[in-house]
Amino acid sequence: MLLLTVVYNSSVECIINEIKDIKKCFEHKRMILGIAESIIEDTHFIKFFCSDDNLSDSSIKAFNLNIANMLYKIVIMEFCKKEMNNFLTETYFFLRYDEIKQIKPKIQVALLGEGEISGPNMVYCINRKNNIIDKITKCIEENNEINISGFLTFRTKELKMDLECIVDKVVEEYMVEKEYNEFIKLLKYFVEIQESKVGEVNILIEKNGDYYLRDEEGNDLAGDMLMELPKVKFDSKENTEEIIISTMITSAPKKVIIHCAENCKNKELLQTISKVFVDRVYYCDECTECEKIKNGINIW
Numbered sequence: 621m622l623l624l625t626v627v628y629n630s631s632v633e634c635i636i637n638e639i640k641d642i643k644k645c646f647e648h649k650r651m652i653l654g655i656a657e658s659i660i661e662d663t664h665f666i667k668f669f670c671s672d673d674n675l676s677d678s679s680i681k682a683f684n685l686n687i688a689n690m691l692y693k694i695v696i697m698e699f700c701k702k703e704m705n706n707f708l709t710e711t712y713f714f715l716r717y718d719e720i721k722q723i724k725p726k727i728q729v730a731l732l733g734e735g736e737i738s739g740p741n742m743v744y745c746i747n748r749k750n751n752i753i754d755k756i757t758k759c760i761e762e763n764n765e766i767n768i769s770g771f772l773t774f775r776t777k778e779l780k781m782d783l784e785c786i787v788d789k790v791v792e793e794y795m796v797e798k799e800y801n802e803f804i805k806l807l808k809y810f811v812e813i814q815e816s817k818v819g820e821v822n823i824l825i826e827k828n829g830d831y832y833l834r835d836e837e838g839n840d841l842a843g844d845m846l847m848e849l850p851k852v853k854f855d856s857k858e859n860t861e862e863i864i865i866s867t868m869i870t871s872a873p874k875k876v877i878i879h880c881a882e883n884c885k886n887k888e889l890l891q892t893i894s895k896v897f898v899d900r901v902y903y904c905d906e907c908t909e910c911e912k913i914k915n916g917i918n919i920w
């Protein structure tokens with residue numbers, strides 16, 4: 621039975637490798653896919669066949685999905701080649717040339733959805749990609765012949781919005797990262813130009829994630845500041861973290877020791893501290909205070 625005819629011209633030669641991959645993929649599933657190609661002038665016609673006893677709803681679904689993935693890749697390549705530059709320079713005109721250069725490979729990874737799932741942004745991109753693939757699959761189900769050039773001309777417009785949403789997400793993530801790095805640079809600069817007001821700051825983290833800030837003699841450093849805050853704010857962990865950072869920046873300690881780091885509920889805070897204080901940071905999980913924390917003894 622004829623499953624599908626794909627029509628393309630030599631401008632999308634990469635399709636040959638994709639088709640080989642699809643064939644291999646079906647061989648793994650013990651399903652033989654017959655492929656016949658004919659060429660008329662510049663136009664290639666590829667017909668996909670399958671024997672009737674191989675044919676089930678699930679194998680047709682799998683075939684359509686494979687073809688949809690192939691078309692998706694072609695759409696992405698076209699988009700990256702033709703549309704992406706314009707979209708970036710028009711929408712994100714404030715980005716410098718070297719920034720755009722840094723962002724482009726990130727966009728490509730996000731569009732292909734092949735990066736590791738590192739956070740909500742990647743999940744967002746993968747969801748968008750799946751949306752597009754669903755649309756392409758529907759289109760394949762409704763047609764028994766797909767002309768790639770025609771598909772690109774008529775469907776890319778429809779898919780463009782989804783693709784641009786992915787680009788937006790990547791740029792957004794890049795901007796947040798950039799702002800964060802600039803913030804770190806500024807804090808680092810403050811710490812470096814300041815004279816140390818304390819030799820050592822100990823950050824003790826209790827099992828429930830609460831923090832204590834002490835100097836080398838065990839004096840509480842953040843307590844006074846915490847008391848000055850109105851009661852409502854006092855409860856908020858975010859505020860405590862802000863106070864920790866600002867206390868550390870103003871006291872510019874020569875040495876920062878983080879005790880029981882594994883108890884920390886906000887790894888970003890520790891990351892920020894280690895980025896700002898770099899080689900002044902030490903980790904400890906074996907002093908008497910750490911033992912107290914581990915054994916649930918009150919350190920307050």
Ligand SMILES: [Zn+2]
Nearest residue numbers: 879904907910
């Ligand atoms: Zn310790």
